[in-house]
Amino acid sequence: MAIITEEEDVTKTIDPPGSKESSMKNPKRQSQNPFPFWFYFTIISSLATLLLLSLSQNDPRSWFLSLPPSLRQHYSDGRTIKVQLNPDESPLEVFAAESGPIQSENVVIVHGLGLSSYAFREVTQSLGSKGIHGVAIDLPGNGFSDKSMVVVGGGDREIGFLGRVKEVYGLIQEKGVFWAFDQMVETGDLPYEEIMKIQNSKRRSLKAIELGSEETAKVLGQVIDTLGLSPVHLVLHDSALGLAANWVSENPQSVRSITLVDPSLNPALPLWVLHIPVIREVLLGFSFGFKKLVSLRCSKEMTLSQVEAHRILLKGRNGREALLGSLKKLNHSFDIAHWGNSDAVNGIPMQVIWSKQVSDVWIQEGQRVAKALPKAKFVTHSGSRWPQESKSGELTDYIADFVSAFPRSIRRVSEEPIPEKVQKILDEANAGGDHDHVHAGYRDAYGLGDGWTT
Structure with missing residues (x-):
């Protein structure tokens, strides 16, 4: 017997594939694109790295440890000197590199803007080998000298x-x-x-040192007095003439001779490009960009390692801000003819060393300088506007021959005043006529005793 059963009609509702209910009933794992995550991660990591690098650049110890061996060797061979620009400010440290016998003729080299004593390391060493005491300094805001000062308030x-x-x-x-x-x-x-x-x-903050002619005069005077160099044979390169001219005019008795190496009121290095936000980061941040800038205006003979050393010194420890501040204070209205023929400078022997390889315009500029300084000896070199790197031997020979042509300088030694107690003993001895007591009293006052008598 057949059994007939009634089945309920099951109505199957088929939802459209794109409907909301379909997506809820059949959830599918959506694949996520990892590109945005890694993109933002890379950007954040790069920014953090740049921030850490910039902070380490401002840390003197970290900056020094990151220097190449040639710069560290140059620093270890030199010394720092304290100078006081203003009475109400902390003293500044000025770096100086020396070579040669101290008791010989003293040649003080002052670099132009954008350079440092490192550029003249071979010149000072060559002068030393010729028996001349060469001293190259870093003006504040450049090289290893202080580039900023702490301002309170x-x-x-x-x-x-x-x-x-x-x-x-x-x-x-x-x-x-x-x-x-x-x-x-x-x-x-x-x-x-x-x-x-x-x-x-x-409130304490760091302020970049802006060096003008007045500040340069104070630096030169204190460095020369501290090292006991006066009178000096002064070598001024590039824009250093505009910075040091006032000190020469005010202290002609401290200057034995002047050598000008490609002097100009406009520095060879085009510093105006360091004002442009993006370009300055490229030029100071990468070796190839700075080398292109140097070869364009300063020197085509410099090696990449030499250019890299100058870039590091210029960029490190807020050097760019100090350099641009000094550029603003540079006296662009300086008249070299009026300065050279003034009563104070007219009697100082002078020579001009000029490049004959840069361009016709630069050769014409050299002719104008020669006419402005008719009493100066005028010679040419085969290098660029930065000849101290590639033509250091040629430059040294000119300086050494010029310095050696003068009689030996008479060094002015400032005697230490005799203490009042010692002076009283000397006066009493002179009044009594007992010369033996004079010497004994002088030795006893300084703790030397009779053991030093002969």
Whole structure:
């Protein structure tokens, strides 16, 4: 017997593939594109690396340890000298590289903007081998000398959001969390002016050193006096003439002779490009860009390692800001004819060493300088506007021959004043006529005793 059963009709509803219910019933794992993650990760890592590098550049110890061996060797061979530009400011450290016997003729080399004593290392060493004491200094803002100074008290200077957060945090650490609240309860107002006064009085910042003719005169005078070099044979390269001319005019008795190496009011290195935001990062951040700039205007004979050393010194420790600040203070209205024929400078022997290989325009400029200084000896060299690297031997020979043509300099030695106690003993001895007592008293006063008598 057949059994007939009734089945309920099951109606299957087929949802469209793109509907919301279909996607909920049949969830599928969507594949994610990893490209955005790695893209942003790379950008953030690069920015963090650049930030750390920039901070390490401002750290003197980290910067020094990152120097190539040639620069570290140059620094170890030199010395630092303290100079005081202003009485109310901390003294600055000026780097000087020396070579040759100290008791011989002293040649002081002053570099132009964009260079340092490192550029003249071979010249000073060659002068030393010829029996001449060569001294090349780094003007403040250049090379291994100080390039910035600490300024206390920022006034109304804007320091940005992060700077203010740091100052507020320091104020809370010093005064306590509830200091401002207590002041507000007592006075009924937030002590905003007092907070700003405390902030401004303790604010410390680094300011780039801007070197003009006045500052250069102070540096030269103090370095020469500290090392006991006067009188000196002065060598001024490139834009150093505009920086050091005032000191020469004010101290002609301290100058035995002057040698000008391709002097110009416009530095050979086109510093104006360092004002342009993107270009300056490329030029100072990469060796090939800076070498292209140097070969265009300064020297085509320099090797990549030489150019790299100059780039590192120029960029490190905020050197760009100091260099541009000094460029602004450079006296572009300086008249070389008026200076050279002035009463103070007219009697100083002078020679001009000029490049004959740069361009016809530069040769014409040399002819103009020769006419402006008719009493100066004029010679030419076969190098570029930075001849001290590729033509150091030729440049040294010109300087050494010129210096050796003069009689030996008479060194001015400043005698130390005799202490009052010693002077009293000497006066008493002279009055009594006892010469033996004079010598004994002088030795005893300095603790030498009778054991030093002969």
